[in-house]
Amino acid sequence: MTPLEVLELRRRHIVDRDFESFANLFAEDGVIEMPFAVAGLPDRLDGREAIREFSLKAADHPVEIVDLRVVQLHETVDPEVVILELVTDGRNTTTGEPFQATCVQVFRIQNGEIKLFRDYVSAATVPDLS
Template sequence: MTPLDVLELRRRHLIARDFDAFADLFAEDGVIELPFAVGGLPTRLEGREAIREFSLRTSDRPIDIIDLHTVQLHQTADPEVVILELTTEARHTTTGTPFEARCIQVFRIHNGKIKLFRDYVGAHTIPNLTN
């Protein structure tokens, strides 16, 4: 699988809220980094099972991802590294309010598995999840 194939699977799994399948896309030692994490979110998750546990534990958050729209895809000189400019189209399930969250995401994908997923999401683009 190419890195782009993996990213398309990731998109499908997140839309379907299939967090087990999402976690399975990561290498055993895969990492998620959220440098601008807010609202009690961790800035780093290490290992596929930690990613799975966190994804399943937070699956009841009141966000329904409708789609992930790639604004721009940047392939780098390193064939394992892909940078996305992305807009997440979503809905706050408690209020029904639609919203978009823009971000830059950096991936390192080796042998069809995500080794690193670094998400630079603008905290101001995500609605208050406590409502």
Template structure:
């Protein structure tokens, strides 16, 4: 029996926080996608397919931000059993500078047959732009 949508989201969050790319990618459907509707220049708006997602996450892993914990996590189950909305505060460190990192995130995920088919990540683009700028200055 496939995991519930909520259980899949919990696994996705844990893999993201632990920066466990392989587990994260294994939870994505082969033709699934991730979108960042609000993002600074240089960040893709959409990645389609498990392999493209793996390539992007592997290239980025541990280079910009190291997540230490997610706080204030709230998982909202909806009337559509495939759709889950999650809110959380990501706390960590900007790797190149050692500066603290804090990002509030809302994500909307669609889970089908125990796999993520759609992950829309609404992060604050200003925090990410500042982080990218500070990392660029540290190099």
């Protein structure tokens, strides 16, 4: 799969709440980094199994991701690296209130697997979902 095909699968798995399949998109030694992590979220997850564990627990949070809208896609001179400017459309499942969260995401995708997912999310756009 190309990096763009992997990213489209990632979008579908997140929207479908298929967190097992989401985790399976990562390499065994894949990493998620969230340098601007909001309260209650880790700033780093190391390895597919840590990503799986976190993702399955996140399914219990009162949030539904309706869509991940790519505002701008940046392909780089390195064919493994893709940068997305993204808006997450979601809703708090407890209150029904919709929200939008903006971010820049950097991916390194090798041989059809996500090696690195670095998420620079604007904490000011993420609602309190507790």
